[in-house]
Amino acid sequence: MAAQAQSTVVPTDAELLQAQAELWHHSLSYLTSMALKCAVELGIPTAIHRLGGAASVPDLITGLSLPSAKLPFLGRLMRLLATSGVFAADNSTQEEMYRINALSYLLVEGVTDDRHINHxxxxxxxxxxxxxxxxxxxxxxxxxxxxxxxxxxxxxxxxxxxxxxxxxxxxxxxxxxxxxxxDNFGVDVGLREFRDTFEALKSITYCCGTNEDDTTARAIVKAFPHIKCTVLAKPKVIATIPRADAVINYVAGDMLKFIPPAQAVVLKLVLHHLSDEDCVKILANCKKAIPSREDGGKVLFGDIVVDSSPGLMLETHLLMDVAMMTMTQGRERDENEWREIFMKAGFRDYKL
Known part of the structure; x- marks a missing residue:
C-alpha cells in the first residue's frame, strides 16, 4: 500500500517574500559569473594590483583606458563583485576603494609568488x-x-x-x-602537509591525468630528490615533454591497461573525470603495481570528497559534480562512494 501523501505546508507571508528573493537570487546568479568573466577580460584584478592593491572606480577607468561614460556602470559591476567576495570593498575613505583579496589574487597576472597560479x-x-x-x-x-x-x-x-x-x-x-x-594549484601545500609520507617513499609512479601534465611529478622530485619517479603518460604527451630532468623516467602507456611498478602510485585530480567503472579499473591496476601494505605499498591520490557539512564548500562540491555531469563522464563522490570504489578495486582499507 502506497504511503499516504504528505500535505504541503503553506508558507507564511514572510516566508513567501523571502522565497521570492531567493528565487531571484538563484535565477540571476549566472550574472555573477558573467560579471567575474567581464572583470577578468578587462584585466581589473591585475590593474588593481598594479595600482598598489587598491583602486577606486575612476582609477580603474583611467588605468584600463575605458570610456569615462562607463564609470557609473563599472561602479555597479564592482559593487556586485565586492558583495560576492571577489574583491574587498573599503568604505573608510571618501571615495570607495576596491582591494585585492585572496580570491582576486588568483586572477592577477604577472605575480612572482611561487605559490601563485593564474586562474x-x-x-x-x-x-x-x-x-x-x-x-x-x-x-x-x-x-x-x-x-x-x-x-x-x-x-x-x-x-x-x-x-x-x-x-x-x-x-x-x-x-x-x-x-x-x-590541477596544479596547491601541490606545494600538499607536499608540506604529507611530508612524512613522501619522505618514507623510495619510488613512485605518477599517472598523468586529463591535463596530461607532469608538473606535480616535477614538484615531488624537487621536494624529495631521493624518490625515483616514473611518469606514465600518453605517447603524444611524452613526445612534447623536455627531457632536461634526468631523474624522471617517462613511460608511454594507458593507466586503464597498465601502471609501471613502484612503491607508491600517485594520481592528482584524475579520477573525478572518470566513470566508476574506469576508476575501479585504474585502482585495480594501481594495486597490481605496488607491493603489499606490509611492504610499504601505497596509492596516493588527491581528489574531491564531497563534504556533507552545509555551507559554501558543500555547494561548491555539488556545483563541481553537476559540471562534471555536464562536461565529462565523471562525478564528484562522497566518502561512501569512494569506499565502494576502493573495495571493488580490491583494497581492504583506506585513510582520508
Missing part, C-alpha cells in the same frame, strides 16, 4: 559560451537515452580531447590552461 583561464573556460550552451541542453539531455554527456552530445566533440583541438584550437588551448591551473 583567469579557469574563469574564462567555466563561464564560456560552450560551457553554458552545454548546460542549457540539460532538460533535453535528460529526456534522451544517450550515453554521452551534454557537452559532447551538443558540440559533437569531447572536452580536453583532440577532437576539441581539431574543432576549436583556441578554445582547446584555454580549456587545457584552465585544467592545468585547477
Amino acid at each position: 583567469t583561464s579557469y574563469v574564462r573556460t567555466a563561464a564560456s559560451s560552450r560551457y553554458i550552451e552545454a548546460a542549457l541542453q540539460l532538460p533535453d539531455w535528460f529526456k534522451k537515452d544517450v550515453p554521452t554527456p551534454p557537452f559532447e552530445h551538443h558540440h559533437g566533440v569531447k572536452l580536453f580531447h583532440e577532437t576539441m583541438e581539431n574543432h576549436d584550437p583556441d578554445y582547446h588551448k584555454i580549456a587545457n590552461e584552465a585544467l592545468a591551473a585547477h
Whole structure:
C-alpha cells in the first residue's frame, strides 16, 4: 500500500517574500559569473594590483583606458563583485576603494609568488559560451537515452580531447590552461602537509591525468630528490615533454591497461573525470603495481570528497559534480562512494 501523501505546508507571508528573493537570487546568479568573466577580460584584478592593491572606480577607468561614460556602470559591476567576495570593498575613505583579496589574487597576472597560479583561464573556460550552451541542453539531455554527456552530445566533440583541438584550437588551448591551473594549484601545500609520507617513499609512479601534465611529478622530485619517479603518460604527451630532468623516467602507456611498478602510485585530480567503472579499473591496476601494505605499498591520490557539512564548500562540491555531469563522464563522490570504489578495486582499507 502506497504511503499516504504528505500535505504541503503553506508558507507564511514572510516566508513567501523571502522565497521570492531567493528565487531571484538563484535565477540571476549566472550574472555573477558573467560579471567575474567581464572583470577578468578587462584585466581589473591585475590593474588593481598594479595600482598598489587598491583602486577606486575612476582609477580603474583611467588605468584600463575605458570610456569615462562607463564609470557609473563599472561602479555597479564592482559593487556586485565586492558583495560576492571577489574583491574587498573599503568604505573608510571618501571615495570607495576596491582591494585585492585572496580570491582576486588568483586572477592577477604577472605575480612572482611561487605559490601563485593564474586562474583567469579557469574563469574564462567555466563561464564560456560552450560551457553554458552545454548546460542549457540539460532538460533535453535528460529526456534522451544517450550515453554521452551534454557537452559532447551538443558540440559533437569531447572536452580536453583532440577532437576539441581539431574543432576549436583556441578554445582547446584555454580549456587545457584552465585544467592545468585547477590541477596544479596547491601541490606545494600538499607536499608540506604529507611530508612524512613522501619522505618514507623510495619510488613512485605518477599517472598523468586529463591535463596530461607532469608538473606535480616535477614538484615531488624537487621536494624529495631521493624518490625515483616514473611518469606514465600518453605517447603524444611524452613526445612534447623536455627531457632536461634526468631523474624522471617517462613511460608511454594507458593507466586503464597498465601502471609501471613502484612503491607508491600517485594520481592528482584524475579520477573525478572518470566513470566508476574506469576508476575501479585504474585502482585495480594501481594495486597490481605496488607491493603489499606490509611492504610499504601505497596509492596516493588527491581528489574531491564531497563534504556533507552545509555551507559554501558543500555547494561548491555539488556545483563541481553537476559540471562534471555536464562536461565529462565523471562525478564528484562522497566518502561512501569512494569506499565502494576502493573495495571493488580490491583494497581492504583506506585513510582520508
